[in-house]
Amino acid sequence: xxxxxxxxxxxxxxxxxxxxxxxxxxxxxxxxxxxxxxxxxxxxxxxxxxxxxxxxxxxxxxxxxxxxxxxxxxxxxxxxxxxxxxxxxxxxxxxxxxxxxxxxxxxxxxxxxxxxxxxxxxxxxxxxxxxxxxxxxxxxxxxxxxxxxxxxxxxxxxxxxxxxxxxxxxxxxxxxxxxxxxxxxxxxxxxxxxxxxxxxxxxxxxxxxxxxxxxxxxxxxxxxxxxxxxxxxxxxxxxxxxxxxxxxxxxxxxxxxxxxxxxxxxxxxxxxxxxxxxxxxxxxxxxxxxxxxxxxxxxxxxxxxxxxxxxxxxxxxxxxxxxxxxxxxxx
Numbered sequence: 001x002x003x004x005x006x007x008x009x010x011x012x013x014x015x016x017x018x019x020x021x022x023x024x025x026x027x028x029x030x031x032x033x034x035x036x037x038x039x040x041x042x043x044x045x046x047x048x049x050x051x052x053x054x055x056x057x058x059x060x061x062x063x064x065x066x067x068x069x070x071x072x073x074x075x076x077x078x079x080x081x082x083x084x085x086x087x088x089x090x091x092x093x094x095x096x097x098x099x100x101x102x103x104x105x106x107x108x109x110x111x112x113x114x115x116x117x118x119x120x121x122x123x124x125x126x127x128x129x130x131x132x133x134x135x136x137x138x139x140x141x142x143x144x145x146x147x148x149x150x151x152x153x154x155x156x157x158x159x160x161x162x163x164x165x166x167x168x169x170x171x172x173x174x175x176x177x178x179x180x181x182x183x184x185x186x187x188x189x190x191x192x193x194x195x196x197x198x199x200x201x202x203x204x205x206x207x208x209x210x211x212x213x214x215x216x217x218x219x220x221x222x223x224x225x226x227x228x229x230x231x232x233x234x235x236x237x238x239x240x241x242x243x244x245x246x247x248x249x250x251x252x253x254x255x256x257x258x259x260x261x262x263x264x265x266x267x268x269x270x271x272x273x274x275x276x277x278x279x280x281x282x283x284x285x286x287x288x289x290x291x292x293x294x295x296x297x298x299x300x301x302x303x304x305x306x307x308x309x310x311x312x313x314x315x316x317x318x319x320x321x322x323x324x325x326x327x328x329x330x331x
Contacts, residue, residue, distance in 0.1 A: 060110040063173060064090045068099075073111060077104060087111065091172040100169055105247060108169070109142035119203050119232045120146055122323045126228040130154040131198040134189075136219060137161060137205025141170025141181060147201070148179050156180075158197070160188045186218050195224035203232040204248040204321075212249070216263035226330035231260050232323040253322035260324045 058065045065087040069076075076085035083103060090097040102108055107115060120143045129152040135144040138159035148157045156178040161167040167183040174181070182188045200219045206212055216231065223229050236250040251259070 058087075058111065062092050063110060064092075065100075065111060066090075073102060077102065089169065089173075096172060098165075098168060098172070100165065106140065106163065106166055107142075108140050110173075114142050116143060116203050116232075116321075117146065119321055119323060120201065122232065122325060123147075123199060123201055123228065123230045124150075126199055126230075126325070127151060132196065133157045134192075134197040134200045134219070134222060135159040136189075136200065136202040136215075138166075138170060138181070139163070139204075140166045141174045143201075143203065144170065144179065144181070145174040145176075148174070148176060153178060158182070158192075160184055186215065189218055189222055192222045194221055195227075196222045198224060198227045199230070200227070201230040201232075203230075204234060206233060206249040207247075208249065210249070212259050213263045216260055220264050220328065223328050225328055227328050229260075229264075229326045229328065230323060231256065231326075232321055235320050235322055251322060256322050257324045260326060264326060264328075 056067045068086045068088060071081065071085065073085045075081045077083065085102045087100050087102070087108075088097055089100050100108060102112055107113075116139070127147070127150045129150075131151045132155060133147050133151060135147060135157060138144045138161045141159060141161075144157050144159035148155070151157065157180070159170065159179070159181045161170065161181070161183065162185045164183055167181055170181040200223045202215070202219060206215060216229075219229060219231075233251045233256055234248055236252065
C-alpha cells in the first residue's frame with residue numbers, strides 16, 4: 001500500500017505538469033505566430049477606434065462606406081456577432097447617402113462576397129446583346145448589374161425587389177439609362193404585357209407565405225415565346241441547422257423542377273371538353289452546359305439548330321443551390 005503522501009501509479013497529481021506530447025499536440029492546433037499577432041493587432045486597433053470614436057471607411061467605385069460601429073463585418077455576421085453590420089453609404093460621397101445593413105440574407109457586393117453570382121452564371125449561355133431581361137427578386141442589385149453589362153447598351157434590365165432597403169440601394173448604386181430597379185413583388189409586373197422579356201431570372205426569391213405556382217405562372221406570362229426562364233433556390237439545410245427567419249424557401253433539385261414544370265404546363269397544355277390534355281408536353285431534361293457546345297444551348301448559339309427547342313427544362317446547381325432553366329415554346 002502506498003505510504004502517506006505518495007500517489008497511486010494510476011492517479012494523476014492535482015498539479016501535474018502536462019507531458020511534452022500533450023503540449024506539442026495542443027500547439028499543433030494553434031494558428032501560426034504571425035496569424036495570432038495579426039489578430040491581436042486587429043483587435044487592439046478596433047478597441048482603439050472604439051475609444052476614439054473612429055470608424056473605418058471603404059471606398060468602392062466612387063461609393064464611400066463608413067462603419068457605424070467598431071465591430072468588424074466578419075465578427076458581426078459570425079455566430080457570436082449581432083447578425084447585422086451597419087454602414088453609411090454615400091453616392092457619390094457627400095451628395096446622397098443612406099444607411100445599409102449587411103446581413104447573411106442582404107448581401108452588398110462591394111463589402112461582401114456576392115454568393116449568388118455562380119447562380120446568375122447559369123444563364124450565361126442564354127445571354128446575348130440587346131436582350132430585355134427581368135430579374136425578379138434582385139436583392140441589392142449586383143446580379144442585375146452583371147446582366148446589364150452582358151446585354152450591353154442595346155439591351156435592358158428590369159429588376160424587382162420587395163425589400164425596400166435593398167431596392168433603394170440598387171437604384172443608387174447601379175443606376176443606368178437602360179436599367180430600372182422597382183420596389184415591389186408580383187404587383188410590379190401588372191403593367192408588363194405578355195411576352196415582354198427575352199429572359200427571366202429569379203434567384204432565392206421565394207419566401208415563407210409565397211405561392212410558388214402563382215409566382216412562376218406570372219414570370220412565365222411575361223416571358224416571350226422562345227425565351228428562357230431561370231429559377232434558383234437554395235437546397236435544404238442539413239440536420240441540426242436552424243432555419244433563419246425570412247430565409248428563402250428551400251427545394252431539392254427534383255422538387256424544384258417538378259414545381260416549375262407544373263406551373264408552366266398549366267398555361268401551355270390545352271384541354272378538351274372532358275378536361276383531358278390535348279397536347280401533353282414531353283420534357284427534354286439535360287444538365288445545363290458549363291461551356292458552349294455541351295448540354296442545353298439556346299437557339300442560334302453554338303452548334304445548335306437556329307430553330308428553338310420546343311420544351312427544354314435543364315437542371316443545374318451552384319454550391320448549396322438548385323436551378324431550373326426552361327425554354328418557352330415558340331408557338
